[in-house]
Amino acid sequence: MADAPTTETAGQKKGGLKTAIMVAGMLIGEAALILALMAWLGGEPDVAAAAGPLGDVPAAEDERIVEVLVLDAKLPNAKSGVAYLYSTEVYAQVRQKHADVVADKVQQFYNEIKSEISAVWRTSDPHHFQEPKLENLNRKVNAMLTQRFGADSETDEPVLVKTVIVMGTGFRVDR
DSSP states (O other), X not given: OOHXXXXXXXXXXXXXXXXXXXXXXXXXXXXXXXXXXXXXXXOSOOHHHHTOTTTTOOOOGGGOEEEEEEEEEEEEEOTTSSOEEXXXXXXXXXXXXXXXXXXXXXXXTHHHHHHHHHHHHHHSOGGGGGOTTOHHHHHHHHHHHHHHHOBOTTTOOXXXXXXXXXXXXXXXXXX
16 A cells, blocks of 8 residues: 555656646747737838838928027126126027028127126026026026017917027126
8 A cells, every 4th residue: 555655646746747848838839829920910110110200201401400699698697695607608499491580680689689688697586597407597588589589470480499598607706
């Protein structure tokens, strides 16, 4: 009787090994079937998909965004009681088709634009100069430049796409 249990456990072990081999074979077969199905349904990549999300149609040259320098100056602010001088550059992002018109307006009205932007700087609160993206200054200058440059006559969209302000750290000047 002692021999009977050993042969049963050996048979169970052999049956367990057969089951594991069959399950592994089925998993490999399923994986091969899924991969074959994906390859068959996927097919070759389309030319439009290979060209990228915009396809192979180039953007119109007139619609390309360019930057026009509006002002490069040192602007003061003494609103906190201490005068600071900020090295500032203001750029107008416009479409290529409007770049010449905007550059001409900037050149023609340079002193007036400088005066308006200087007024924005002089009247701004000191914490506006500490904002990471200068949101308040950008908003004020953008509104002023949008009004100055107007809208496109064909599309009735504003000529100004975006205003970019590049400003250094202010230097104290009244010691």
